Amino acid sequence: MTELLRCEGLVTGFGANQVLHGIDLHVDQGEMVGIFGLNGAGKSVTMKTISGLQPLWSGSVTFAGQRIDTMTPEQRVEAGIGNVPQGRQVFPELTIEENLKLGAYTSRRRDRSRWDTQLANVYDQFPVLAEKRHDLAGTLSGGQRASLAVGRALVNEPKLLLIDEPSAGLAPVIVKELLHILQGVAASGMTMLLIEQNVRFGLQLAQRAVILQTGRVVYAGETATLDQDRLASLLGMGRMLKRTTDDLVTTSAPTRANGANGNGVRRRRRRPLVAAGRENGTN
């Protein structure tokens, strides 16, 4: 497994207020890593030091063997980092296709001949975008926006996808849609780094978890081997998560629910928390 991204001793902050206290993490080729933590733990700032929006005080970010921590965000995109910005931010006053063109900004500048293929690939993966290609992005529903935000990052054919709080502010039904989208992307072999406050959502995707607390890594490991009690207490889910996870882990292997759980609420056929659903593939 080759290493794609390595962050060492990330330290940064605002003014005299230090936010990160030396974060170390790495992402291997083809892997999906999740960064979790409560509000204010430093997840977002960590992501920004990697994408380039937040300058480092000290530490290093190495991407595909190359130090990128002094590059501008634009240069990092060119180097192969794709971003799904916080809150799945799309440009509402531009059309779907224009949004995608912007996503391919650096690759279109290099070689425009591949554009048709790139676009076709994204439309293949997200047929809904093809249907609405000339609509303004502001008119899309929450789930469609999520597709666009992810598609817009993929169209540039990045080596690594940074995904910043994808589920924030989404209704559960759309979170589910988003999960399918991201599982699909993961199934294509894309390397991804995700930060997420919705732990249940994140743990279903990530193979490896990094837990932050007040700017430090306090716990990390394969999601399958994480101690559930410790995870629950670190992420403030406590008894509630504990109850549910016990419940989840002991229930039988998942079948595709597809919303078939009727009134839904009393059904307990849940996917084991720790088994990220790679087998689902694209939906």
Next chain:
Amino acid sequence: MTMLGDRPTTADATKVTPAQAVSTAAPSPRHHGPRIGLLATSWPTMLAIMAGLVVASLGLEAIGILNDSRSTAIGRGVVFAVAGLSLNILAGYTGQLSLGHWALVGVGAFTSAKITAPLELRLPWTVGLVGAIVVGALAGFLIGLPSLRIRGLYLAIATVAFHFAMELSVFAADAVSRGSAGAEFPRPYFGSSPLDIDAQYLALMFVVAVAVFFIDGNITSTNVGRSFQAVRADEDVAASFGIDVRRAKLVAFTLSGAIAGAAGCLYGHLYQFANAGAFTFDRSLLLVTVVVIGGLGSRVGVVAAGAFFGMAPIINEAIFGAAAESWDLIIGSAALLLTLAFNPEGLAGSIRHQREQKEEKEAKRLAAERSDDAPDETMPPLPSMPRPTGLPPRRQSTGDVLVANDVTVDFDGLRAVDHSSLTVARNRIVGLIGPNGAGKTTMFNAIAGVLTPTSGTVKLNGEDVSLLRADQRAGLGLARTFQSLGLARDRTVLENLLLAQHLLADYPLASAIAGVGPVVAREAELLDRAHTTLTALDFERFAETPVRNLSGGQQRIVEIAAALLTAPELVMLDEPSAGMAPAAVENLAERLREMRDDLGRTILLIEHNIPMVLDVCDEVYVMAEGRIIGHGTPADVVADPAVISAYLGEDLS
């Protein structure tokens, strides 16, 4: 400010008479920091400075140092300093950019001319000054009216249009300035002789300027200026402290206009002549330069910059010779550009800025030194919130503190809150939980009055407050914190704790401006309460630190303490644990219980830390997709499969 036990308890506070409340809050001498010191001692100090400047002017004139041309030069500096203070109230304190401020100075000038010049009237200069102040205030008020609706740069451009309309039309009208012939400004009389010698008039200008300077000091050290600064920081936060944002803006525009009017009167009678050409747009731009370079919001910096740029043409004439005009503007505007690029806080901010840079460097150095796993708990466990003391009585009421009934909020066709109801009984801690995007904060905002629900009613202490603004609801005892920090970030911790007591600063505007009367005792009381709080939190060392320089957790503590300062009927906390260090989060539950049991507060709590919520709450509401989907004791809620399912999301596979 001795022991906490000496104070009436909060429960008692509701029965204390105002007289008692004041008497228990005698100011302690060590609290006389620079700000309040100005207020408490302003009159003698002010009169002494006035007398000193008058004696100096007349004395220097007598020995031949202060000739007419030098006096005029200094006088021009005084005018710009006063006009700078006027613009500073808007641009510096309140955050309203006016680019046509010199036109307000013109309004004052021509008003005074109209009053004092006509031979048949020959009214005294003082009447002219009062007239200039009154008409200036009126003009300021009128410019302020659109500011209630027009914001930011659009308002700034409207003030440009105002300037040109004044300069090219009103000031050039025959009735105002006899066209280009100009208006005459007779010098004031002292006894029966006019102050024909410029140094004599300068002495009089100093008296007015010093009065304005002290009035400005009174504004900033009372709730008048604090409400301006809160409006500048964040209008929603200002309203949460009970500040009527619209009133605050209008007061700022009116005061600014009054002071500009005074500057105009001083200016006109200094040169004894003015036409529209004295009120060109570049002067308005120069005033902006003065205020920005002086350090937006800094009284002393603005006065220094105003005096410098006012006197600059004459200074550089002395240095470069008569032909060398305009260097002042070149230097001034270059300095403005450099200020913006390198030190946006202006000259006055530069000292503080340097200190902060040092702090930042120190933080970086410490960060570099520290080994990765060395414990760095910069924040101790959450301290107990102090009991606010000496509070005025509030109407006693029983029954449910909050009843929100069938609230619906729509944004752009999206239903954020969908027919949700919740009730908070007195002296309880009620939790509101739910996944991200469930509509919890929107519900909070609807209850607090920050946004208007599509439908539904909100009752506070049995009173229907659905039609009231956020500041009015705050006045009825609703206090809240914000997810994104409900404090004025650029102000110090102490200033924020004073700001949070806005509702208790119930002295008249006139008393605040004059710095006499009820304001003195009441401000001492507020300051005392703020210091008591700082001491109880062990935050005395942060009193003068801008809030933005605190860590996230420290900010949170100040915010919660601020929300409790007025002993509110209902405290709404929006994710208090966000950004807190683990040590503080661990005992947050304990502190919340203290607030309920010892301080007698009623709390509505949004929180993501579910174990803590379950631990501390008497009752929990669960929201998902804008609806209340569960309600009961923590035990009930945890057992409700619907809640578990919704809170943790649908079956996601």
Next chain:
Amino acid sequence: MREFLQIFVFAAVNGTFYALFAIGIALLYRGTRAVNFAVAQIAAFGLYAFWWLSTNKGMPILIGLAGALVFGVGVTLLFEQLIVRRIPGNDRTTVTVASVGLLSFLLAIEAKFFSGDTRRIAAPFESGGVEVVGVNVSANAILGFVLLMAVAFGLTTVLRKTDFGLGVLAVAQDRDASRLMGVPAVKVSMFLWGTGAAVAVLGGWLVLPNVGNLRLAVFAGLYTKSLIGAVIGGLDSIWGAVAGAFAVALIESATLRYISIASVPGVEWLVMLAAVLAVLLIRPTGLLSGIKIRGAA
């Protein structure tokens, strides 16, 4: 009737010139949400280079024009690089105040070094034009209108049809998200400032014969009317700013024709102030702001 029609002809001519400044204001606001108060003074500054090269040194007009463009755009880009880019968080109010600083600075330089004499520079057309309902519309005004339309169509096309133009629109909506797509925010900023300056220099050259010779703050009144026009039309809409500029010109010429009070000069300014306040009170972001027209930007 003829006089009534003349009002519209005057308005069309003046509106063209106001719009040439307004378009630069709107373009920058579209992309950065900041207002460039210095744009007209930048034009005047460029024209001093024109005067120096062409009138003073006797070089061809085209060299003079090129010099004006280089100088005007150069000063602007220097300002963008040295000042704007250093402003923390590109705070739009601070950027706007900085443009006020640039305006003061250029005015002061002009007052210091170029005051006194008025300077003449060659107009695009020294004579010619057509008569419309008894009003002579100069060839310069016609050229100005052609330029205005070309610039307005050109900009809206660039903004919609090129990757870079899309980048400009994206930066305006969310600067950080745009950078995360690889859009070079720095180049976008240079484009916005530079284009506004270039259009203003050209517009300034065309309008100069109408206002006389180059002299201190020659475009101050004109610029203010452009600004009022841009606000009335909606600062963030290029076509809105153009329409607003014509509206201001119409208000002006109608006022001058019908409301004339001998003892109160400049009544048109009072009417314009009333108009801008009325529009903003009804629609605080201008009449055409935020109205989505496909193909327009």
